[in-house]
Amino acid sequence: MDARPEERIWNELRLRLAEPKLQPGEILEDGITPMRSVVTEPMQRGRLFLAGDAAHIVPATGAKGMNLAQNDVRILADALTAWYRTGLHDRLDHYSESCLQRVWRAEHFSAWMTALLHRDPAGDPFEHKLRLSYSDMSRPQKQQRPPWRKTTSASIPPLRSTSVFGKVNSAPTGLDQARIFT
Ligand SMILES: Cc1cc2nc3c(=O)[nH]c(=O)nc-3n(C[C@H](O)[C@H](O)[C@H](O)COP(=O)(O)OP(=O)(O)OC[C@H]3O[C@@H](n4cnc5c(N)ncnc54)[C@H](O)[C@@H]3O)c2cc1C
Numbered sequence: 150m151d152a153r154p155e156e157r158i159w160n161e162l163r164l165r166l167a168e169p170k171l172q173p174g175e176i177l178e179d180g181i182t183p184m185r186s187v188v189t190e191p192m193q194r195g196r197l198f199l200a201g202d203a204a205h206i207v208p209a210t211g212a213k214g215m216n217l218a219q220n221d222v223r224i225l226a227d228a229l230t231a232w233y234r235t236g237l238h239d240r241l242d243h244y245s246e247s248c249l250q251r252v253w254r255a256e257h258f259s260a261w262m263t264a265l266l267h268r269d270p271a272g273d274p275f276e277h278k279l280r281l282s283y284s285d286m287s288r289p290q291k292q293q294r295p296p297w298r299k300t301t302s303a304s305i306p307p308l309r310s311t312s313v314f315g316k317v318n319s320a321p322t323g324l325d326q327a328r329i330f331t
Contacts, residue, residue, distance in 0.1 A: 150179055184208035186260050188252060191245035198225055198244055205252050211259030211265055222250050 159173045176297035187206040192199045201218030224247045240247075265280055 150181065153179075182209070184210065184263060186251075186256050188256060190249055191306045192221070192248055193241075193245045198241075200225055200248075204248075205256065207255055207259040210263040211255060213255040213259055217252055217255050220251055224248055 155176055158176070158179070159171065163169050163171045165267060185206055186208060189199060189204050192204045200221035202214060204221065205217060207213050207217065225244055228244050228247075230240050231240050266279055268297070269282070
């Protein structure tokens with residue numbers, strides 16, 4: 150945190166909140182939050198069911214953790230209700246499968262977004278240029294294009310994600326964890 154004195158933090162907040170007159174207050178706690186991606190799959194074993202952050206973590210960049218947690222609980226609640234009402238457990242059996250498609254979509258989006266918004270100082274300069282290029286494309290175009298340029302931003306295909314998925318390790322519990330550290 151040495152590179153981030155309090156004044157720098159307040160200046161950043163003023164800038165990002167567009168509140169130039171924001172008055173400083175007491176900072177009770179500060180720290181750098183490491184961002185990571187984790188998926189535990191399957192999300193169930195026997196009568197154990199994992200939901201929310203216990204099963205998967207997404208980097209904060211995508212703002213999807215709570216949404217995923219709520220979706221897990223919705224699916225699990227429906228499956229439990231069906232089991233209590235009818236004794237049928239097929240929905241419970243497919244709980245993990247039902248959740249994981251959305252989980253991996255959110256993991257992919259969040260990892261991609263994190264890679265887009267963060268620069269690794271030791272990273273590949275070519276990838277950094279691609280990142281800048283993509284950011285430029287996403288911004289509203291203010292400048293008039295020169296008349297000899299026929300292409301429009303809509304005709305440029307989007308870049309693929311540069312995120313790298315970690316290997317899947319076997320965990321002693323029988324549940325596998327795939328981790329992406331960002
Ligand atoms: C700074 C920040 C910003 C975020 N912003 C967003 C956002 O914009 N959008 C979004 O979708 N997600 C966001 N998230 C992620 C979201 O908060 C989490 O993904 C979500 O809260 C996970 O819900 P959960 O129920 O799985 O876990 P939690 O909300 O962590 O709930 C777990 C609960 O279990 C309790 N607990 C822990 N251990 C025990 C124990 N041994 N006994 C009893 N109780 C225990 C804890 O006290 C806690 O209340 C953000 C997270 C952070 C940290």
